[in-house]
Amino acid sequence: MSILVDRSTRVIVQGITGKEGSYHAMACREYGTLVLGGVTPGKGGTVHEGFPVWDSVRDAVEAVHPDVSLIFVPPAFAADAILEAADAGIELIVCITEGIPVQDMMRVRRILDIRNEEGETVRLIGPNCPGIITPDGAKIGIMPGYIHKRGRVGVVSRSGTLTYEAVWQLTQLGLGESTCVGIGGDPIRGLNFRDVLALFEKDPETEAIVMIGEIGGEDEEKAASFARAHMTKPIIGFIAGLTAPPGRRMGHAGAIVSGGKGSARDKMKALESYGVIVVDNPSVIGRTVAETLKSGSYRRVPACHA
Amino acid sequence: MNIHEYQAKELFRSYGVPVPSGVVVDSAEEARTLIESKAGIFGGTAQVFAVKAQIHAGGRGKAGGVKIAKNTSDIPGFVAALLGKTLVTHQTGPEGRLVRKVWIEEGAAISREFYLSLVLDRSSRRISILASTEGGMEIEEVSASHPEKILTLSVDPEIGCKGFVGRRVAAFLGLPVNLYNSFSALLANLYRFFTETDCMMVEINPLILTGEGRLLALDAKVSFDDNALYRQDNVLALRDLFEENELEIEASKHRLNYVKLDGSIACMVNGAGLAMATMDVIALAGGTPANFLDVGGGASKETVEQAFRILLGDPAVKGIFVNIFGGIVRCERIAGGIIAAAKDVKLHVPLVVRLQGTNAKEGREMLRDSGLNLQVAEELFEGAEKIVLAVKGAK
Secondary structure, three states, X not given: OOOOOXXXXXXXXXXXXXXXXXXXXXXXXXXXXXXXXEEOOOOOOOEEOOEEEEOOHHHHHHHHOOOEEEEOOOHHHHHHHHHHHHHOXXXXXXXXOOOOOHHHHHHHHHHHHHHHHOOOOOEEXXXXXXXXXXXXXXXXXXXXXXXXXXXXXXXXXXXXXXXXXXXXXXXXXXXXXXEEEEOOOOOOOOOOHHHHHHHHHHOOOOOEEEEEEEOOOOHHHHHHHHHHHHOOOOEEEEEEOOOOOOOOOOXXXXXXXXOOEOOHHHHHHHHHHOOOEEOOOHHHHHXXXXXXXXXXXXXXXXXXXX | OEOOHHHHHHHHHHXXXXXXXXXXXXXHXXXXXXXXXXXXXXXXXXXXXXXXXXXXXXXXXXXXXXXXXXXXXXXXXXXXXXXXXXXXXXXXXXXXXXXXXXXXXXXXXXXXXXXXEEEEEOOOOEEEEEEEOOOOOOHHXXXXXXXXXXXXXXEOOOOOOOXXXXXXXXXXXXXXXXXXXXXXXXXXXXXXXXXXXXXXXXEEEEEEEEOOOOEEEOOOEEEEOHHHHHHOHHHHOOOOHHHOOHHHHHHHHOOOEEEEOOOOEEEEEOOHHHHHHHHHHHXXXXXXXXXXXXXXXXXXXXXXXXXXXXXXXXXXXXXXXXXXXXXXXXXXXXXXXXXXXXXXXXXXXXEEXXXXXXXXXXXXXXXXXXXXXXXXXXXXXXXXHHHHHHHHHHO
C-alpha cells in the first residue's frame, strides 16, 4: 500500500510541450509512471516525444481516463489550468508551478472547496511543490527518483531539496519511504499537513511519518494538534527557519514570520507539546526515525482514546 | 513589495478611499516655493499641517519622523530637519533608514480614531478584515491586551465585500448609523483596491472620524504580492530601490533569491527550504549565517559565479558554505561550476563545499583534485562544522 498514487495511477501532463513539462513528463515515464499524454491548447492531435497531445483536459479525459493531472503551466495561466482539470473531473491535481499570484490561489482553493462540499472529490497537491512519489510505483513530479526506496516511512513537506535530504537519509538507512508528498511552499495550497497525516495514519505500509515544515502560518501546529487527537503512528518533525529574521520572505512565498506569528521556535514548541518528536538538526532526521522505530516502545495514544 | 505612504494615499484616492490632501517634496526649498505660491493645500483654508518622513517602515511617529506644523512658516524647517535624517524605528533595524522624501498634508480635527486593515489571511485562505476601536495603537498590542476590541472577519471571495459586511464592521466600531453607508463604501473600495492590485496587506492606522463627521485615512500602509507584479505595471512603477538592499537588488537581477542577514558565514544552497535549514545548521554548529541564498535548480557556472560575487560583496563575510543536493542537476556539473567560478572571483575566504545526491562522489573528487583551497563535505552538519572551524582558525 501507499497513499494517493501507485503503479496503476494514470497521469496526464498539462503544459506537456513546454520545456519543463516535456522534460519531466519523460523523466516520470522513465521512472515507470503511466504517463498517457498531455494537454497544450492549440496543439491537440500532435504527438510530442511519443506522448499524444490534446487541446483540453476534457479531451484527454475522454480519450484516456486519467486519475491525475500534473501541471507545469506558467504562473499566469496556472490557476486556469487547475480549474480546468477540476472541471474535467480529475480527482488528483499536482501543480508544480512556482510563482502563482496568491489571490489566484485563494479563488482556486475556494472553488475546489465548493466542489468537494457538493460531493465531488478533487484534491490538489501544491502549487510550488516537487510533487508526489510512491517509490517503485509512480513518480509524479520533479524529484530525482533514484534517491527513493520503497519502505516504511511516509514523508510530507513544504520544501523540495530539504525533502530530498531527509529521503536520502531514510534510503541510506534502509528504512525507505511509503509515499512522499511535497505540499508546497506557497501560503495558500491544496492538501495540507493534516490531510496527508490522516492518509498516512490509514495506510498499513506507513509505520512512521517525517513532517518537514518551515516558518510562516500555523499549518504545522494544526496538523500536530490533529495528530495528538487522532494518530497512533510516530511523527518526526523538523522546522526550517530558526535563524530567519521576522518580516522577511525566505524564498518560498509562504516562508515569512509576520505579526509575531509563525516563528520556527513557536512551531517546534507547539509540535513537541502535541507529542511530535522534533529534531533541530536536519542531518539526524533519518537516524531519529530509525531509533524511534527500533525502540518499538513508541506508540502514540490518540487523545480521543486516552 | 512595499510602497511609501504618499504613494499608498494616491492609490487610495484613485479608488475612492478618502485621504487628506497633501504634497510630497524632496527639499525644504521645494516646500518653501509651494507655500509662497499658495499652491495646492497651501492655498486653502488649512491652518495645521502634518509633515511626515517617507520610509518603508512603521513606527515613524515615535522615532520623531512626524511633525505637526501649526503655521506654514514652520514647514520648511521641519522638512529640512527630516530630510537626510536616518530614522531608527522598531521596524528598521539598528541601522535605520535614510529619509529622502517628505509628505506634507492638511491636518484634520480628530473626533475618533479606529484601526482598519485587510490582509490575505493564509489561515482562513481568504481576505480578512481586521477592525478595532483602538486606532493609533499597534494592533499586536491591542490583540494581546484587549482582543475583544478587535473584530476579525473573512470575506468569501465568491461573494465579495458587500454592504452587509460593511454595516457589520461599522456597527462593531460604534459608528453613528448615518455613517454606515459611507463606511461600507470606503470598505468596499478598499477591498476592490486590494483585489485589483494584488495586495497582501493594507493597513489604515488610524482611520479617523473628523470633527465634521467625515471618515479619513490618516495613514496608509500597503504591501503587494511579489508573484503578481508581472500583471501590475502601475504598482511596479512605484518600487523604490533606495529602500532595498543593494546586494539583494543585484541578486534579483540574476534571478537569485538572496536575503542579507547579520552573520559572518555566507551560504549558497539549491532550494529555499534547504537554504533555511543550512542557515540553521550553521548556527547549530556555532556560527552565524550571513545570508539566505537559493540558487535554484540550475546552478550553472555563471549562476555560481554571480552568487559568489554577491556573497563576497558583503564585507562581514568570513567564510562560504556551499550546500547542494543534486537532483535533476548533477553534482559533477555543479563542481565544475564552482571550480571555474572560484578561480574567476579569486576567493579570499575559506570555502567548504558539501555535495550530496546525483553523482556526488564524482563531484567531490573533482573538487579535491582542483588544487583550490577548499574543503569538501558529505554530510550537512559535517560541512557546517568545517566552515565554522575554518572561519575561527582564520581569525
